[in-house]
Amino acid sequence: MTALPGASPGTPAEDPVSGHSASEEPVSGGSGPGSSVTSEEDAAAPDRVSDDGADAGAGGGAGAESSGEEPGGGAGGVAGAESSGEEPGGGAELTEAQAELAAQRELRSRIEQRKAEKSEPIAAGGKLSGTAADLLAAVRAVESGAKPSGTFFEASAAPRKPAPTSVAAPDRPRVPAPEPARQQVDPGTVSAVLEVLVSGGAPEGLAARVAGVLGEQAADALREDPWRLLAVPGVQPEQADGFARALLGPECRPDDGRRAAALVGWLLERAALRGHTALESGAVRTALAGRSVPDPDEAVQQAVAEGAVLVFQDGVDAVGEPEEAEGADEHEAPEAGEAAGPQEPVPVLLGLDRYALAEESLADGLARLVKTVQPASWEDAAGAAGTPSAAELIRAAAGHGLVAHTGGEAARAEPAALVEAARGLGLRAVAAAHGENGRRRLGTGAVTVQGLLSGTEGPGRDEDGTLAVDLLAVLDAPQLDVETAAVLVESLPDGCRLVLSGDPGVLWSAGAGRVFADVLAARVCPVVASRTPDPGPLGELVSGIGIGELNRVEAPGREVVIIPVRDAGEAVHRTVQLVADSVPRAIGVPSAETQVITVGHGGSAGTRALNAALKERLNPGPGRFGGFDPADRVAYTAAPGRTLTGTVVSAEAEGLRIDCEGTAVLVPKELVESTLRHGWAITAHQAAGMRWPAVVVVLPGDAAQGLSRPWVYTAFSRGERHLSVVHGVEQVLPRAVAEIPSEDRTTRLRPLLESLLAPGEAADA
Numbered sequence: 001m002t003a004l005p006g007a008s009p010g011t012p013a014e015d016p017v018s019g020h021s022a023s024e025e026p027v028s029g030g031s032g033p034g035s036s037v038t039s040e041e042d043a044a045a046p047d048r049v050s051d052d053g054a055d056a057g058a059g060g061g062a063g064a065e066s067s068g069e070e071p072g073g074g075a076g077g078v079a080g081a082e083s084s085g086e087e088p089g090g091g092a093e094l095t096e097a098q099a100e101l102a103a104q105r106e107l108r109s110r111i112e113q114r115k116a117e118k119s120e121p122i123a124a125g126g127k128l129s130g131t132a133a134d135l136l137a138a139v140r141a142v143e144s145g146a147k148p149s150g151t152f153f154e155a156s157a158a159p160r161k162p163a164p165t166s167v168a169a170p171d172r173p174r175v176p177a178p179e180p181a182r183q184q185v186d187p188g189t190v191s192a193v194l195e196v197l198v199s200g201g202a203p204e205g206l207a208a209r210v211a212g213v214l215g216e217q218a219a220d221a222l223r224e225d226p227w228r229l230l231a232v233p234g235v236q237p238e239q240a241d242g243f244a245r246a247l248l249g250p251e252c253r254p255d256d257g258r259r260a261a262a263l264v265g266w267l268l269e270r271a272a273l274r275g276h277t278a279l280e281s282g283a284v285r286t287a288l289a290g291r292s293v294p295d296p297d298e299a300v301q302q303a304v305a306e307g308a309v310l311v312f313q314d315g316v317d318a319v320g321e322p323e324e325a326e327g328a329d330e331h332e333a334p335e336a337g338e339a340a341g342p343q344e345p346v347p348v349l350l351g352l353d354r355y356a357l358a359e360e361s362l363a364d365g366l367a368r369l370v371k372t373v374q375p376a377s378w379e380d381a382a383g384a385a386g387t388p389s390a391a392e393l394i395r396a397a398a399g400h401g402l403v404a405h406t407g408g409e410a411a412r413a414e415p416a417a418l419v420e421a422a423r424g425l426g427l428r429a430v431a432a433a434h435g436e437n438g439r440r441r442l443g444t445g446a447v448t449v450q451g452l453l454s455g456t457e458g459p460g461r462d463e464d465g466t467l468a469v470d471l472l473a474v475l476d477a478p479q480l481d482v483e484t485a486a487v488l489v490e491s492l493p494d495g496c497r498l499v500l501s502g503d504p505g506v507l508w509s510a511g512a513g514r515v516f517a518d519v520l521a522a523r524v525c526p527v528v529a530s531r532t533p534d535p536g537p538l539g540e541l542v543s544g545i546g547i548g549e550l551n552r553v554e555a556p557g558r559e560v561v562i563i564p565v566r567d568a569g570e571a572v573h574r575t576v577q578l579v580a581d582s583v584p585r586a587i588g589v590p591s592a593e594t595q596v597i598t599v600g601h602g603g604s605a606g607t608r609a610l611n612a613a614l615k616e617r618l619n620p621g622p623g624r625f626g627g628f629d630p631a632d633r634v635a636y637t638a639a640p641g642r643t644l645t646g647t648v649v650s651a652e653a654e655g656l657r658i659d660c661e662g663t664a665v666l667v668p669k670e671l672v673e674s675t676l677r678h679g680w681a682i683t684a685h686q687a688a689g690m691r692w693p694a695v696v697v698v699l700p701g702d703a704a705q706g707l708s709r710p711w712v713y714t715a716f717s718r719g720e721r722h723l724s725v726v727h728g729v730e731q732v733l734p735r736a737v738a739e740i741p742s743e744d745r746t747t748r749l750r751p752l753l754e755s756l757l758a759p760g761e762a763a764d765a
Helices: 045-052 081-085 098-116 131-144 150-155 187-199 204-214 218-224 226-231 237-251 257-273 281-290 296-305 353-372 379-383 388-399 410-424 436-442 449-454 482-490 515-522 536-546 568-587 607-618 669-675 701-706 709-716 732-739 749-756
Strands: 310-312 349-351 402-406 429-433 471-474 497-502 527-529 560-564 594-598 633-639 642-651 655-660 663-668 676-678 681-683 692-699 719-727
Touching: 187 204, 187 218, 187 237, 204 218, 204 226, 218 226, 226 237, 226 257, 237 257, 257 281, 257 296, 257 349, 281 296, 281 349, 296 349, 310 353, 349 353, 353 402, 353 482, 353 497, 353 749, 379 388, 379 410, 388 402, 388 410, 388 497, 388 527, 402 410, 402 515, 410 429, 410 436, 410 471, 410 497, 429 436, 429 449, 436 642, 449 482, 497 515, 515 749, 536 560, 536 709, 536 719, 568 594, 568 607, 568 692, 568 719, 594 607, 607 676, 607 681, 633 655, 633 663, 633 669, 642 663, 655 669, 663 669, 669 676, 692 709, 709 719, 709 732
Parallel strands: 402 497, 402 527, 429 471, 471 497, 560 719, 594 681, 594 692, 692 719
Antiparallel strands: 310 349, 633 642, 633 676, 642 655, 655 663
16 A cells, blocks of 8 residues: 555554654544544535535535435424524625625626516416426436427527627626625514414524525515425525425425425535536436425426526537537537437526526626737747746636636645746736735735635726726635625626636535636646646655555655654644644744644544644633633635634724734624634634645545545645645545545536637637
8 A cells, every 4th residue: 555654554553743653652532443433525515605615525416415205304494594594694795705706796786687587487386287388398308318309498588698709798787896895684574484483483593594594575475385495504404394284284385396495405505505606417317306396307497497496408509410620529419411410419508597697797707808808019028037837827827818728736835936927018917815824925926816806906907997906816716606706706807817726626616607618628828837746755745646646755854754643632632732732842843833634624633623622722712702711723714615714812892802823803793603623723624715825735534535635635634844744544545536526516617618719719829
């Protein structure tokens, strides 16, 4: 077995950092090897949404949601939904997330307008007829290959508009500057919703959240359709069924069309948490069958006819004929002279309009940048670049509106050099990172993506609402979800150059989509692969993981060490010893600059257990401020998918004041419980885009199911000077690196880009 340097996994050995034998120390509390460490996908809903979002190692499609339970099989009511799925903020005013969410409201308003333009919905719960029946027949014929793919879209009640073939006019709608405040939920609406919830046996605490999701008519909407409760994050189908039974009585049936439509939307929302922007209709029907829906075909078609979901079939034109192009590949038409036969069955995708609009807006925006840029010659600037890769990147950006750049940590210097060169040419150039940690590593003048969009960082906006930039380099591009990317690209002016830079080996974004991977796969722009490797034993180790090999590396300076453990309890004990004593003494990195990374939040060696043990050793206290004390390390979820690490400074009447990478943040007291957790130990998804001087990665034996190559690559590459691996998974680790790539995500960005821009042309240029 290929192993990390040090003793063989699973055997007691001397700790290369502390100098003590793993068998000499008594094992502190914790469960034995039979305990279970839950993956990030299995954590509670706030962990999934706020901390980790979609697990790149999970994503089995909607079929994974099937439980086979009857609609009345769960608990009667929605008890527990408050704690299992509470979103940060509830109905209270958000201070940190306001700015970044405001720009997306414009997209949401377009979605509502799009819904309003749809035809009258059919009566909920009735059998299909007319257009809806035609839809059902058409989709069956298309998926079986009996009819050409255009048939379905000719019959569809709300066909998707064909992708534009030219750049939008300069007077296209712009993304407005973020609004200064968030609109509050009307107290009268909350009271009306509360009355309905109580009559259905639902927790009173859901009232503000339901009103925020369903709007002013929330009470009437719930009375008319109790399954609308599923639109509230955290509510499960069993809980919504119990609520419906209490309101409807004998009229509550598994075949109710309202239930089916709500379940389709819920399945797609759940899929979005795992990164999908759409799902194949077959996977949705399978999941519906598992939820006791008698006729899944009818349920899907009713959801489409009512406008609850949209239907897509990318890669074919409006009349169902394959696209024709030279150099056809497997996605294109057969070559001339080839016998024409029955068409192969083609997948039909279902998606929520918010993600459909975001992907289409993003594709249109990227195509606009490609087509409106004015090529230039920056040969002098390229000649003065410090490395060949930086020079290549400067030349590519000079001639193209969109450039992709790949590389590790050392390669971040190349887009930074590009920005400096562009500034030297008199251009307004900006480098943006995913978060504060990444911005700090870029140096003076860098901004965060959210700070740039909100206007709190960077050059601000021009009179027409676009960002005042001529060149934007976005680092940590794999962390861009499709909605954030759409808002960002829509905010760029015509002729602006956009460089997306990142390491393709790390975990994907917490939000839906895989923007960077889709841009790379579409081949619609130049791709500059950095030839600057990360140095030292850490760089060598991570480079091998990237190609599926877990190699033994020489680490004379103890840059990489392995500490074998027998069970989760010993893993916790050894981790505390490393952070508190061994790493500071042997490596010279203080505890405050050492980050622990583990697989999930739950379990006997998850973040909760590790943080409790680390707090007891490093900063014991009663937790008198909502469970926190001054000097506690914390992880603050400013918005879903964006985690900041910091330290508690003090408590005030308004909330907790924390220091995040040198930036003072006040967390309102009503948001402390939902947005703050102790942060000595975090997950790899939270750690993506950040780095620390020393990192301790904890791999207890029962965490094996959560490991994949991207997870290991991300966790092992977070350390700048030192990596300790608390290793209890034995042969599972090299097998995960060699054999378990990231789970795919179903997205539409790649075919949309390929329909707007000829693949390969820009790259060849």
